[in-house]
Amino acid sequence: MQHFEVNFDGLVGPTHNYAGLSFGNVASLSNAKSTSSPKSAAKQGLAKMKALQEMGMVQGVLAPQERPDIYALRRLGFKGEDHEVLAKAAKEAPAIFRACCSASSMWTANAATVSPSADTRNGKVHFTPANLTNKFHRSLEPETSGRILQAMFANSRYFEHHRHLPDNEHFGDEGAANHTRFCSDYGHAGVELFVYGRHAFDSSKPAPTRYPARQTFEASEAVARLHGLSPDNVVFMQQNPAVIDQGVFHNDVIAVGNQNVMFYHEEAFINEAQGFAELEQKLGQSIHFIKVPTNVVSVDDAVKTYLFNTQLITLKPGHMAIIAPTECQENERVAQYLNDLVGMDTPIKEVRYFDVKQSMRNGGGPACLRLRVALNDQELAAVNPNVILTDELYARLNQWVDKHYRDELSSDDLADPNLLIESRTALDELTQIMHLGSVYPFQRV
Numbered sequence: 001m002q003h004f005e006v007n008f009d010g011l012v013g014p015t016h017n018y019a020g021l022s023f024g025n026v027a028s029l030s031n032a033k034s035t036s037s038p039k040s041a042a043k044q045g046l047a048k049m050k051a052l053q054e055m056g057m058v059q060g061v062l063a064p065q066e067r068p069d070i071y072a073l074r075r076l077g078f079k080g081e082d083h084e085v086l087a088k089a090a091k092e093a094p095a096i097f098r099a100c101c102s103a104s105s106m107w108t109a110n111a112a113t114v115s116p117s118a119d120t121r122n123g124k125v126h127f128t129p130a131n132l133t134n135k136f137h138r139s140l141e142p143e144t145s146g147r148i149l150q151a152m153f154a155n156s157r158y159f160e161h162h163r164h165l166p167d168n169e170h171f172g173d174e175g176a177a178n179h180t181r182f183c184s185d186y187g188h189a190g191v192e193l194f195v196y197g198r199h200a201f202d203s204s205k206p207a208p209t210r211y212p213a214r215q216t217f218e219a220s221e222a223v224a225r226l227h228g229l230s231p232d233n234v235v236f237m238q239q240n241p242a243v244i245d246q247g248v249f250h251n252d253v254i255a256v257g258n259q260n261v262m263f264y265h266e267e268a269f270i271n272e273a274q275g276f277a278e279l280e281q282k283l284g285q286s287i288h289f290i291k292v293p294t295n296v297v298s299v300d301d302a303v304k305t306y307l308f309n310t311q312l313i314t315l316k317p318g319h320m321a322i323i324a325p326t327e328c329q330e331n332e333r334v335a336q337y338l339n340d341l342v343g344m345d346t347p348i349k350e351v352r353y354f355d356v357k358q359s360m361r362n363g364g365g366p367a368c369l370r371l372r373v374a375l376n377d378q379e380l381a382a383v384n385p386n387v388i389l390t391d392e393l394y395a396r397l398n399q400w401v402d403k404h405y406r407d408e409l410s411s412d413d414l415a416d417p418n419l420l421i422e423s424r425t426a427l428d429e430l431t432q433i434m435h436l437g438s439v440y441p442f443q444r445v
Protein backbone atom coordinates (compact mmCIF):
# COMPACT_ATOMS: atom_id res chain seq x y z
CA MET A 1 0.00 0.00 0.00
CA GLN A 2 1.24 3.48 -0.86
CA HIS A 3 0.81 6.55 1.31
CA PHE A 4 0.71 10.20 0.42
CA GLU A 5 0.50 13.54 2.07
CA VAL A 6 -1.93 15.49 -0.06
CA ASN A 7 -2.01 19.27 0.24
CA PHE A 8 -5.43 20.77 -0.38
CA ASP A 9 -4.85 24.41 -1.21
CA GLY A 10 -7.56 27.01 -0.87
CA LEU A 11 -8.61 28.51 -4.17
CA VAL A 12 -8.76 32.25 -3.51
CA GLY A 13 -12.31 33.60 -3.79
CA PRO A 14 -13.51 36.46 -6.03
CA THR A 15 -13.87 38.92 -3.13
CA HIS A 16 -10.25 38.70 -1.90
CA ASN A 17 -9.65 42.06 -0.21
CA TYR A 18 -7.80 43.81 2.60
CA ALA A 19 -10.17 44.85 5.36
CA GLY A 20 -7.96 44.83 8.48
CA LEU A 21 -10.19 42.28 10.18
CA SER A 22 -7.70 40.28 12.23
CA PHE A 23 -6.55 42.01 15.40
CA GLY A 24 -3.35 40.24 16.45
CA ASN A 25 -2.35 39.53 12.82
CA VAL A 26 0.12 42.29 12.00
CA ALA A 27 -0.09 42.07 8.18
CA SER A 28 -3.90 42.17 8.18
CA LEU A 29 -3.96 45.37 10.20
CA SER A 30 -1.14 47.12 8.38
CA ASN A 31 -2.58 46.53 4.90
CA ALA A 32 -6.16 47.42 5.79
CA LYS A 33 -8.05 49.10 2.96
CA SER A 34 -5.31 48.73 0.34
CA THR A 35 -6.53 47.68 -3.07
CA SER A 36 -6.30 43.96 -3.74
CA SER A 37 -6.15 41.88 -6.89
CA PRO A 38 -8.42 38.83 -6.62
CA LYS A 39 -7.23 37.66 -10.03
CA SER A 40 -3.53 37.69 -9.20
CA ALA A 41 -4.21 36.24 -5.74
CA ALA A 42 -6.00 33.26 -7.27
CA LYS A 43 -3.30 32.85 -9.92
CA GLN A 44 -0.47 33.00 -7.37
CA GLY A 45 -2.21 30.25 -5.43
CA LEU A 46 -2.76 28.13 -8.52
CA ALA A 47 0.88 28.55 -9.57
CA LYS A 48 2.03 27.21 -6.19
CA MET A 49 -0.34 24.25 -6.50
CA LYS A 50 0.93 23.48 -9.99
CA ALA A 51 4.57 23.69 -8.92
CA LEU A 52 4.00 21.19 -6.11
CA GLN A 53 2.17 18.87 -8.47
CA GLU A 54 5.15 19.10 -10.83
CA MET A 55 7.46 18.29 -7.92
CA GLY A 56 5.66 14.96 -7.67
CA MET A 57 3.23 15.75 -4.86
CA VAL A 58 -0.45 14.86 -5.01
CA GLN A 59 -2.09 18.27 -4.91
CA GLY A 60 -5.71 19.02 -4.12
CA VAL A 61 -7.93 22.09 -4.41
CA LEU A 62 -10.39 23.34 -1.82
CA ALA A 63 -13.17 25.57 -3.15
CA PRO A 64 -13.75 29.08 -1.77
CA GLN A 65 -16.93 30.28 -0.04
CA GLU A 66 -19.81 32.47 -1.07
CA ARG A 67 -19.23 36.13 -0.22
CA PRO A 68 -20.61 38.67 0.50
CA ASP A 69 -22.44 36.56 3.09
CA ILE A 70 -25.96 37.87 2.55
CA TYR A 71 -27.36 35.32 5.01
CA ALA A 72 -25.21 36.60 7.86
CA LEU A 73 -26.30 40.16 7.04
CA ARG A 74 -29.97 39.13 7.03
CA ARG A 75 -29.45 37.39 10.36
CA LEU A 76 -28.15 40.71 11.64
CA GLY A 77 -31.34 42.49 10.63
CA PHE A 78 -30.66 43.88 7.15
CA LYS A 79 -33.75 43.34 5.02
CA GLY A 80 -34.92 43.59 1.42
CA GLU A 81 -33.66 42.32 -1.91
CA ASP A 82 -30.00 41.26 -2.00
CA HIS A 83 -28.87 44.61 -3.44
CA GLU A 84 -30.78 46.45 -0.69
CA VAL A 85 -29.19 44.30 2.01
CA LEU A 86 -25.74 45.12 0.60
CA ALA A 87 -26.43 48.86 0.32
CA LYS A 88 -27.92 49.16 3.81
CA ALA A 89 -25.21 47.15 5.52
CA ALA A 90 -22.40 48.98 3.70
CA LYS A 91 -23.86 52.32 4.75
CA GLU A 92 -25.12 51.61 8.27
CA ALA A 93 -22.53 49.09 9.51
CA PRO A 94 -19.49 49.27 7.22
CA ALA A 95 -17.17 47.26 9.50
CA ILE A 96 -19.66 44.40 9.83
CA PHE A 97 -20.32 44.56 6.12
CA ARG A 98 -16.62 44.24 5.27
CA ALA A 99 -16.31 41.24 7.59
CA CYS A 100 -19.12 39.56 5.65
CA CYS A 101 -17.17 40.05 2.40
CA SER A 102 -13.89 38.40 3.40
CA ALA A 103 -12.40 35.67 1.22
CA SER A 104 -10.65 34.29 4.33
CA SER A 105 -11.66 30.68 3.61
CA MET A 106 -8.62 30.67 1.27
CA TRP A 107 -6.43 29.85 4.32
CA THR A 108 -7.40 26.20 4.44
CA ALA A 109 -4.95 25.38 7.23
CA ASN A 110 -7.80 26.84 9.28
CA ALA A 111 -10.56 24.90 7.53
CA ALA A 112 -10.33 21.81 9.72
CA THR A 113 -8.20 19.44 11.77
CA VAL A 114 -7.57 16.14 10.03
CA SER A 115 -6.38 12.87 11.58
CA PRO A 116 -5.21 10.15 9.20
CA SER A 117 -6.65 6.64 9.47
CA ALA A 118 -3.40 5.18 10.86
CA ASP A 119 -3.93 7.28 14.02
CA THR A 120 -7.64 6.83 14.71
CA ARG A 121 -9.48 4.18 16.71
CA ASN A 122 -11.89 3.18 13.93
CA GLY A 123 -9.28 3.34 11.13
CA LYS A 124 -11.03 6.16 9.25
CA VAL A 125 -9.73 9.60 8.29
CA HIS A 126 -11.41 12.11 10.63
CA PHE A 127 -12.29 15.72 9.83
CA THR A 128 -13.46 18.45 12.22
CA PRO A 129 -14.07 21.86 10.66
CA ALA A 130 -12.62 24.68 12.75
CA ASN A 131 -15.18 26.99 14.36
CA LEU A 132 -12.85 30.03 14.13
CA THR A 133 -14.81 31.80 16.84
CA ASN A 134 -12.20 34.44 17.60
CA LYS A 135 -12.84 36.50 14.47
CA PHE A 136 -16.37 37.25 13.33
CA HIS A 137 -15.47 37.10 9.62
CA ARG A 138 -13.92 33.67 10.08
CA SER A 139 -16.72 32.33 12.27
CA LEU A 140 -18.88 32.45 9.13
CA GLU A 141 -16.85 29.64 7.55
CA PRO A 142 -17.37 26.30 9.37
CA GLU A 143 -20.81 25.24 8.04
CA THR A 144 -19.79 25.61 4.42
CA SER A 145 -16.28 24.23 5.09
CA GLY A 146 -17.96 21.13 6.49
CA ARG A 147 -20.20 20.76 3.43
CA ILE A 148 -17.30 21.21 1.01
CA LEU A 149 -15.15 18.68 2.87
CA GLN A 150 -18.04 16.20 2.82
CA ALA A 151 -18.40 16.70 -0.93
CA MET A 152 -14.66 16.03 -1.37
CA PHE A 153 -14.36 13.11 1.03
CA ALA A 154 -17.77 11.57 0.53
CA ASN A 155 -17.16 7.87 1.13
CA SER A 156 -18.23 6.96 4.69
CA ARG A 157 -16.27 3.72 4.52
CA TYR A 158 -13.05 5.75 4.70
CA PHE A 159 -13.97 9.21 5.95
CA GLU A 160 -15.69 10.46 9.10
CA HIS A 161 -16.88 14.04 9.42
CA HIS A 162 -17.62 15.75 12.72
CA ARG A 163 -19.56 18.89 13.39
CA HIS A 164 -17.43 21.88 14.35
CA LEU A 165 -17.02 22.49 18.10
CA PRO A 166 -19.55 24.69 19.95
CA ASP A 167 -19.37 28.27 18.66
CA ASN A 168 -17.95 29.86 21.75
CA GLU A 169 -14.57 31.33 22.68
CA HIS A 170 -14.14 28.59 25.29
CA PHE A 171 -13.80 26.14 22.42
CA GLY A 172 -12.01 28.46 20.00
CA ASP A 173 -10.53 26.16 17.37
CA GLU A 174 -8.35 27.24 14.45
CA GLY A 175 -7.85 23.83 12.88
CA ALA A 176 -4.64 22.46 11.39
CA ALA A 177 -2.76 25.75 11.90
CA ASN A 178 -2.21 24.54 15.47
CA HIS A 179 -1.86 20.83 14.74
CA THR A 180 1.20 18.93 13.51
CA ARG A 181 1.62 15.24 12.92
CA PHE A 182 4.90 13.43 13.37
CA CYS A 183 5.45 9.94 11.97
CA SER A 184 8.14 7.71 10.54
CA ASP A 185 6.16 7.28 7.34
CA TYR A 186 2.75 8.74 6.41
CA GLY A 187 1.08 5.33 6.63
CA HIS A 188 2.39 4.49 10.11
CA ALA A 189 0.63 5.55 13.29
CA GLY A 190 1.98 8.95 14.23
CA VAL A 191 1.95 11.35 17.14
CA GLU A 192 -0.35 14.35 16.81
CA LEU A 193 0.83 17.56 18.42
CA PHE A 194 -1.89 20.02 19.38
CA VAL A 195 -0.65 23.51 20.23
CA TYR A 196 -2.96 25.84 22.11
CA GLY A 197 -2.76 29.48 23.19
CA ARG A 198 -4.63 29.45 26.49
CA HIS A 199 -6.75 27.43 28.91
CA ALA A 200 -10.38 28.54 28.74
CA PHE A 201 -11.49 27.00 32.02
CA ASP A 202 -8.45 27.82 34.13
CA SER A 203 -7.53 31.48 34.38
CA SER A 204 -4.54 30.75 36.62
CA LYS A 205 -2.63 29.44 33.57
CA PRO A 206 -0.44 31.74 31.41
CA ALA A 207 -2.13 33.65 28.60
CA PRO A 208 -1.22 36.54 26.29
CA THR A 209 -2.20 40.04 27.41
CA ARG A 210 -2.07 42.12 24.24
CA TYR A 211 -3.45 39.93 21.46
CA PRO A 212 -5.97 37.08 21.65
CA ALA A 213 -5.06 33.42 21.95
CA ARG A 214 -7.37 31.96 19.37
CA GLN A 215 -6.99 28.26 20.20
CA THR A 216 -7.90 26.85 23.59
CA PHE A 217 -6.57 23.74 25.28
CA GLU A 218 -10.13 22.52 25.77
CA ALA A 219 -10.84 22.78 22.03
CA SER A 220 -7.68 20.83 21.16
CA GLU A 221 -8.59 18.12 23.66
CA ALA A 222 -12.12 17.88 22.26
CA VAL A 223 -10.84 17.40 18.71
CA ALA A 224 -8.44 14.66 19.87
CA ARG A 225 -11.38 12.95 21.62
CA LEU A 226 -13.68 13.25 18.61
CA HIS A 227 -11.07 11.75 16.32
CA GLY A 228 -10.59 8.72 18.55
CA LEU A 229 -6.88 9.35 19.09
CA SER A 230 -5.14 7.37 21.78
CA PRO A 231 -3.64 9.43 24.63
CA ASP A 232 -0.44 7.52 23.86
CA ASN A 233 -0.29 9.23 20.47
CA VAL A 234 -1.20 12.78 21.40
CA VAL A 235 0.86 15.62 22.87
CA PHE A 236 -0.45 19.04 23.93
CA MET A 237 1.89 22.01 24.15
CA GLN A 238 1.22 25.63 24.92
CA GLN A 239 2.36 28.44 22.66
CA ASN A 240 4.53 31.02 24.36
CA PRO A 241 2.08 33.87 25.19
CA ALA A 242 4.87 36.39 24.64
CA VAL A 243 5.06 35.51 20.94
CA ILE A 244 1.28 35.65 20.50
CA ASP A 245 1.64 39.20 21.80
CA GLN A 246 4.19 39.84 19.03
CA GLY A 247 1.83 38.77 16.25
CA VAL A 248 2.17 34.98 16.23
CA PHE A 249 -1.57 34.35 16.06
CA HIS A 250 -1.27 30.68 15.06
CA ASN A 251 1.45 28.14 15.87
CA ASP A 252 2.14 27.72 12.15
CA VAL A 253 3.57 31.25 12.16
CA ILE A 254 6.42 30.04 14.42
CA ALA A 255 6.83 26.28 13.82
CA VAL A 256 6.33 23.67 11.12
CA GLY A 257 6.77 19.92 11.31
CA ASN A 258 6.79 17.00 8.92
CA GLN A 259 7.47 13.30 9.57
CA ASN A 260 10.57 13.32 11.84
CA VAL A 261 11.39 17.03 11.56
CA MET A 262 10.33 19.94 13.72
CA PHE A 263 11.50 23.31 12.41
CA TYR A 264 10.75 26.00 14.97
CA HIS A 265 11.78 29.22 16.64
CA GLU A 266 13.50 29.26 19.99
CA GLU A 267 10.65 31.28 21.53
CA ALA A 268 7.74 29.26 20.14
CA PHE A 269 6.70 27.14 23.13
CA ILE A 270 6.29 27.03 26.89
CA ASN A 271 7.87 23.93 28.46
CA GLU A 272 9.62 23.04 25.25
CA ALA A 273 11.97 20.40 26.67
CA GLN A 274 9.18 18.49 28.38
CA GLY A 275 6.91 18.60 25.32
CA PHE A 276 9.63 17.51 22.91
CA ALA A 277 10.71 14.64 25.18
CA GLU A 278 7.09 13.44 25.28
CA LEU A 279 6.87 13.66 21.48
CA GLU A 280 9.94 11.52 20.97
CA GLN A 281 8.94 9.05 23.64
CA LYS A 282 5.44 8.60 22.16
CA LEU A 283 6.76 8.41 18.61
CA GLY A 284 9.36 5.85 19.69
CA GLN A 285 12.11 7.44 17.62
CA SER A 286 14.17 10.57 17.55
CA ILE A 287 13.03 13.76 15.87
CA HIS A 288 15.25 16.35 14.17
CA PHE A 289 14.48 19.43 16.23
CA ILE A 290 15.77 22.32 14.14
CA LYS A 291 15.74 25.30 16.45
CA VAL A 292 16.21 28.81 15.05
CA PRO A 293 17.68 31.05 17.76
CA THR A 294 16.45 34.59 18.36
CA ASN A 295 19.91 36.03 17.75
CA VAL A 296 19.87 34.58 14.24
CA VAL A 297 16.23 35.33 13.32
CA SER A 298 14.15 37.52 15.62
CA VAL A 299 10.45 36.86 16.26
CA ASP A 300 9.80 40.10 14.41
CA ASP A 301 11.63 38.85 11.30
CA ALA A 302 9.82 35.51 11.57
CA VAL A 303 6.46 37.32 11.62
CA LYS A 304 7.41 39.64 8.75
CA THR A 305 8.85 36.95 6.46
CA TYR A 306 6.82 33.91 7.54
CA LEU A 307 9.96 31.78 7.74
CA PHE A 308 7.96 29.15 9.65
CA ASN A 309 4.76 29.47 7.64
CA THR A 310 6.57 27.42 5.07
CA GLN A 311 5.54 24.02 3.82
CA LEU A 312 7.89 21.23 4.67
CA ILE A 313 7.32 18.51 2.11
CA THR A 314 8.96 15.14 1.50
CA LEU A 315 10.12 14.75 -2.09
CA LYS A 316 11.75 11.36 -1.54
CA PRO A 317 12.63 9.42 1.61
CA GLY A 318 14.90 11.54 3.78
CA HIS A 319 14.78 14.49 1.35
CA MET A 320 12.55 17.41 2.24
CA ALA A 321 12.00 20.79 0.62
CA ILE A 322 10.88 24.04 2.19
CA ILE A 323 8.26 25.97 0.24
CA ALA A 324 8.85 29.56 1.32
CA PRO A 325 7.31 32.91 0.43
CA THR A 326 9.53 35.34 -1.50
CA GLU A 327 9.46 37.60 1.57
CA CYS A 328 12.03 35.18 3.07
CA GLN A 329 14.29 35.69 0.08
CA GLU A 330 14.01 39.46 0.39
CA ASN A 331 15.14 39.54 4.03
CA GLU A 332 18.92 39.23 4.21
CA ARG A 333 19.07 37.45 7.58
CA VAL A 334 16.33 34.97 6.76
CA ALA A 335 17.66 34.27 3.26
CA GLN A 336 21.11 33.65 4.75
CA TYR A 337 19.65 31.33 7.37
CA LEU A 338 17.78 29.28 4.75
CA ASN A 339 20.87 29.15 2.63
CA ASP A 340 22.83 27.77 5.59
CA LEU A 341 20.02 25.40 6.61
CA VAL A 342 20.13 23.32 3.44
CA GLY A 343 23.84 22.73 4.04
CA MET A 344 23.29 21.46 7.58
CA ASP A 345 22.97 17.77 8.25
CA THR A 346 19.14 17.59 8.36
CA PRO A 347 16.51 16.09 6.02
CA ILE A 348 15.80 19.62 4.69
CA LYS A 349 17.77 19.73 1.46
CA GLU A 350 16.26 22.48 -0.64
CA VAL A 351 14.28 25.71 -0.56
CA ARG A 352 11.83 26.88 -3.22
CA TYR A 353 10.45 30.40 -3.15
CA PHE A 354 6.95 31.36 -4.24
CA ASP A 355 5.27 34.70 -4.74
CA VAL A 356 2.08 34.58 -2.69
CA LYS A 357 2.20 38.28 -1.84
CA GLN A 358 -1.53 38.84 -2.31
CA SER A 359 -2.15 36.35 0.50
CA MET A 360 0.86 37.43 2.59
CA ARG A 361 -0.55 40.96 2.85
CA ASN A 362 -3.37 39.46 4.90
CA GLY A 363 -1.01 37.35 7.01
CA GLY A 364 -1.39 34.13 5.02
CA GLY A 365 1.76 32.33 3.84
CA PRO A 366 2.29 29.10 1.90
CA ALA A 367 1.40 26.92 4.91
CA CYS A 368 -1.81 28.85 5.66
CA LEU A 369 -2.96 28.17 2.14
CA ARG A 370 -2.97 24.40 2.47
CA LEU A 371 -4.71 21.65 4.45
CA ARG A 372 -2.67 18.49 4.77
CA VAL A 373 -4.43 15.14 4.47
CA ALA A 374 -2.37 11.96 4.73
CA LEU A 375 -4.06 9.19 2.72
CA ASN A 376 -3.34 5.67 1.59
CA ASP A 377 -3.99 4.68 -2.01
CA GLN A 378 -7.46 3.26 -1.31
CA GLU A 379 -8.49 6.42 0.49
CA LEU A 380 -7.05 8.58 -2.27
CA ALA A 381 -9.06 6.58 -4.80
CA ALA A 382 -12.19 7.35 -2.75
CA VAL A 383 -11.62 11.13 -2.88
CA ASN A 384 -13.75 13.08 -5.35
CA PRO A 385 -11.30 12.97 -8.32
CA ASN A 386 -12.35 16.42 -9.54
CA VAL A 387 -10.64 18.13 -6.60
CA ILE A 388 -7.21 16.67 -7.38
CA LEU A 389 -5.02 18.94 -9.49
CA THR A 390 -4.19 17.68 -12.97
CA ASP A 391 -2.85 19.64 -15.95
CA GLU A 392 -6.44 19.85 -17.24
CA LEU A 393 -7.90 21.07 -13.95
CA TYR A 394 -5.11 23.64 -13.63
CA ALA A 395 -5.83 25.01 -17.12
CA ARG A 396 -9.58 24.94 -16.48
CA LEU A 397 -9.27 26.83 -13.17
CA ASN A 398 -7.01 29.46 -14.72
CA GLN A 399 -9.58 30.04 -17.47
CA TRP A 400 -12.31 30.18 -14.86
CA VAL A 401 -10.38 32.83 -12.90
CA ASP A 402 -9.74 34.85 -16.08
CA LYS A 403 -13.41 34.76 -16.91
CA HIS A 404 -14.87 35.70 -13.53
CA TYR A 405 -12.33 37.54 -11.37
CA ARG A 406 -11.63 41.24 -11.15
CA ASP A 407 -8.12 42.61 -11.62
CA GLU A 408 -8.61 45.01 -8.75
CA LEU A 409 -10.91 45.35 -5.80
CA SER A 410 -11.09 48.31 -3.44
CA SER A 411 -13.01 48.60 -0.22
CA ASP A 412 -15.74 50.61 -1.99
CA ASP A 413 -16.21 47.94 -4.64
CA LEU A 414 -17.42 45.43 -2.05
CA ALA A 415 -20.89 46.99 -1.99
CA ASP A 416 -21.27 46.73 -5.77
CA PRO A 417 -24.26 44.39 -6.26
CA ASN A 418 -22.59 43.06 -9.42
CA LEU A 419 -19.78 41.61 -7.28
CA LEU A 420 -22.29 39.34 -5.56
CA ILE A 421 -23.74 38.27 -8.89
CA GLU A 422 -20.27 37.69 -10.36
CA SER A 423 -19.21 35.63 -7.34
CA ARG A 424 -22.30 33.45 -7.40
CA THR A 425 -22.00 32.91 -11.14
CA ALA A 426 -18.35 31.90 -10.70
CA LEU A 427 -19.04 29.56 -7.79
CA ASP A 428 -21.97 27.94 -9.54
CA GLU A 429 -19.67 27.09 -12.43
CA LEU A 430 -16.95 25.94 -10.01
CA THR A 431 -19.24 23.42 -8.32
CA GLN A 432 -19.79 21.92 -11.76
CA ILE A 433 -16.07 21.86 -12.59
CA MET A 434 -15.25 20.23 -9.24
CA HIS A 435 -18.42 18.13 -9.00
CA LEU A 436 -19.22 19.42 -5.54
CA GLY A 437 -23.01 19.51 -5.73
CA SER A 438 -24.95 22.31 -4.05
CA VAL A 439 -22.57 23.29 -1.27
CA TYR A 440 -23.26 27.04 -1.31
CA PRO A 441 -26.19 28.67 0.48
CA PHE A 442 -27.38 30.42 -2.72
CA GLN A 443 -27.68 27.00 -4.36
CA ARG A 444 -29.71 25.59 -1.50
CA VAL A 445 -32.55 28.12 -1.06
Ligand SMILES: N=C(N)NCCC[C@H](NC(=O)CCC(=O)O)C(=O)O
Nearest residue numbers: 018019020021022028109177250368
Ligand atom coordinates in the same frame (compact mmCIF):
# COMPACT_ATOMS: atom_id res chain seq x y z
N1 LIG B 1 -1.71 31.09 9.90
C1 LIG B 1 -2.69 30.53 9.22
N2 LIG B 1 -2.81 29.26 9.21
N3 LIG B 1 -3.63 31.26 8.60
C2 LIG B 1 -3.56 32.64 8.30
C3 LIG B 1 -4.91 33.25 8.35
C4 LIG B 1 -4.90 34.72 8.03
C5 LIG B 1 -6.23 35.37 8.31
N4 LIG B 1 -6.24 36.72 7.82
C6 LIG B 1 -7.39 37.41 7.73
O1 LIG B 1 -8.46 36.93 7.97
C7 LIG B 1 -7.27 38.86 7.28
C8 LIG B 1 -8.49 39.34 6.52
C9 LIG B 1 -8.52 40.83 6.36
O2 LIG B 1 -7.99 41.54 7.21
O3 LIG B 1 -9.11 41.30 5.36
C10 LIG B 1 -6.54 35.32 9.81
O4 LIG B 1 -6.09 36.21 10.53
O5 LIG B 1 -7.22 34.38 10.24
